[in-house]
Amino acid sequence: MSTASTQLQVSTSYRQIFKLALPIMAAVAVPQINFVTNNIFLGGTGEQSLAVAGITGVYYLIFAVIGLGLNNGLQALIARRAGENRVSEIGVLFQQGLRIAMVLAAVGIALTYLLAPVVLRWSLHNESNVTMAVNFLYIRIWGLPFLFIYQMRNALLVGTNQSRFLVIGTLAETVTNIVLDYGLIYGKLGMPEMGFNGAALASVIAEATGLIVIFLVMRKQGISRALQLFRNSGYHKENTRLILSQSSPLILQYVLSIVAWEFFYILIEHHGEQELAISNAMRNIFGLFGCATWAFSAATNAMVSNVIGQGLTDKVMELIWKIVRLSAGFALLVCLVLNLAPGFFLQVYQQGPDFIAAATPVARVVSIGLVLQSIANIWLNAVVGTGNSRFNLFSESLAIVVYVIYVYLVLEYFHLSITWGWLSECLYWCTIFTPSFWYMMSGRWKHKKI
Numbered sequence: 499m500s501t502a503s504t505q506l507q508v509s510t511s512y513r514q515i516f517k518l519a520l521p522i523m524a525a526v527a528v529p530q531i532n533f534v535t536n537n538i539f540l541g542g543t544g545e546q547s548l549a550v551a552g553i554t555g556v557y558y559l560i561f562a563v564i565g566l567g568l569n570n571g572l573q574a575l576i577a578r579r580a581g582e583n584r585v586s587e588i589g590v591l592f593q594q595g596l597r598i599a600m601v602l603a604a605v606g607i608a609l610t611y612l613l614a615p616v617v618l619r620w621s622l623h624n625e626s627n628v629t630m631a632v633n634f635l636y637i638r639i640w641g642l643p644f645l646f647i648y649q650m651r652n653a654l655l656v657g658t659n660q661s662r663f664l665v666i667g668t669l670a671e672t673v674t675n676i677v678l679d680y681g682l683i684y685g686k687l688g689m690p691e692m693g694f695n696g697a698a699l700a701s702v703i704a705e706a707t708g709l710i711v712i713f714l715v716m717r718k719q720g721i722s723r724a725l726q727l728f729r730n731s732g733y734h735k736e737n738t739r740l741i742l743s744q745s746s747p748l749i750l751q752y753v754l755s756i757v758a759w760e761f762f763y764i765l766i767e768h769h770g771e772q773e774l775a776i777s778n779a780m781r782n783i784f785g786l787f788g789c790a791t792w793a794f795s796a797a798t799n800a801m802v803s804n805v806i807g808q809g810l811t812d813k814v815m816e817l818i819w820k821i822v823r824l825s826a827g828f829a830l831l832v833c834l835v836l837n838l839a840p841g842f843f844l845q846v847y848q849q850g851p852d853f854i855a856a857a858t859p860v861a862r863v864v865s866i867g868l869v870l871q872s873i874a875n876i877w878l879n880a881v882v883g884t885g886n887s888r889f890n891l892f893s894e895s896l897a898i899v900v901y902v903i904y905v906y907l908v909l910e911y912f913h914l915s916i917t918w919g920w921l922s923e924c925l926y927w928c929t930i931f932t933p934s935f936w937y938m939m940s941g942r943w944k945h946k947k948i
Contacts, residue, residue, distance in 0.1 A: 523793035552778030571745025576657030581807020667712030802883025829872030867923030
């Protein structure tokens with residue numbers, strides 16, 4: 499038991515950071531590749547499909563980030579137990595996380611059927627867009643249970659320093675999504691032509707495929723048995739409370755963030771269909787090229803918690819600064835590439851030269867936002883790793899208030915261009931960074947127990 503446990507502990511070296519972060523990077527890239535793939539295929543069916551995909555994509559993200567909040571809270575707890583060599587408690591935490599995830603998925607599906615038509619009709623100006631979005635979401639939302647279980651398994655693998663296995667499941671999901679997108683959107687490969695709704699069904703099946711594959715990998719590698727995942731499958735009130743206490747501020751934090759982004763897209767829709775299509779493309783670019791940052795952020799959460807669990811609090815700040823350097827380095831490279839050749843990435847949406855010309859200045863603003871995100875998100879997730887998720891909620895709430903006021907004034911009150919609207923990302927990440935950096939530098943986290 500001690501040998502297995504020791505292997506779960508991490509060091510603070512650059513090699514260890516890359517070992518944990520690179521597989522996460524590949525895994526995080528998959529949902530973004532799926533989004534981009536959907537939009538590339540949908541771009542071939544018309545600008546309206548590409549525009550509405552922005553609304554439905556952000557809507558689904560509202561529920562997806564609920565699972566992400568639960569994932570990050572559970573991941574910090576699992577990593578802490580791994581660092582403390584308390585391997586027998588990891589399976590119990592995982593089981594309770596799955597229970598919570600399934601309840602949340604059921605709530606998400608019910609709310610979509612009950613509230614999505616009302617909310618979209620209230621917020622969007624174009625009735626045709628509303629009908630398309632609602633029909634899409636009625637299919638897409640059934641991927642939520644598969645996504646949530648998949649996220650819990652990600653928390654387990656990252657938290658126990660076994661992130662390399664994430665790649666296999668995500669690769670299966672990506673290949674499935676690309677094949678089914680082509681087949682179901684255009685009616686190819688003997689499949690029915692479903693158009694816009696075909697992207698929804700393709701994504702649901704792809705998420706289910708990824709989950710099945712990663713389950714089989716974990717079983718074959720003996721991970722389930724080694725971590726005693728199904729040894730204590732009963733309900734554990736104390737651990738459920740602990741997970742909810744750690745995760746609920748993160749869930750609320752992420753939901754607030756995506757709701758604010760949905761508000762942003764609703765305001766963009768008021769500016770016109772091309773502006774909405776451009777912003778959807780920017781979301782894809784932000785998501786795809788932000789994968790390195792999110793991977794380093796997930797590694798920060800797990801590694802900070804693990805190192806604290808080992809009693810090595812004096813190594814925490816050294817570790818964070820190393821990850822910041824790596825994350826910012828990747829982002830600066832992406833920023834350079836986006837500014838040198840924005841048209842190369844924008845042409846894949848098949849919308850013509852007018853679209854590329856209008857989107858180019860927005861892409862330059864997004865590239866700056868990516869750099870700021872690469873720094874701020876590391877410090878934000880370092881706070882998660884310490885166990886003080888309530889402080890994260892404070893940071894996020896402050897940033898959201900600033901963000902919402904800014905986008906409303908710029909887009910709705912002064913009717914400025916969407917380039918000015920996208921500058922909100924820079925303001926948002928600067929606001930996130932300030933309290934997170936202060937908290938970690940203050941050393942107050944050293945007395946937090948989870």
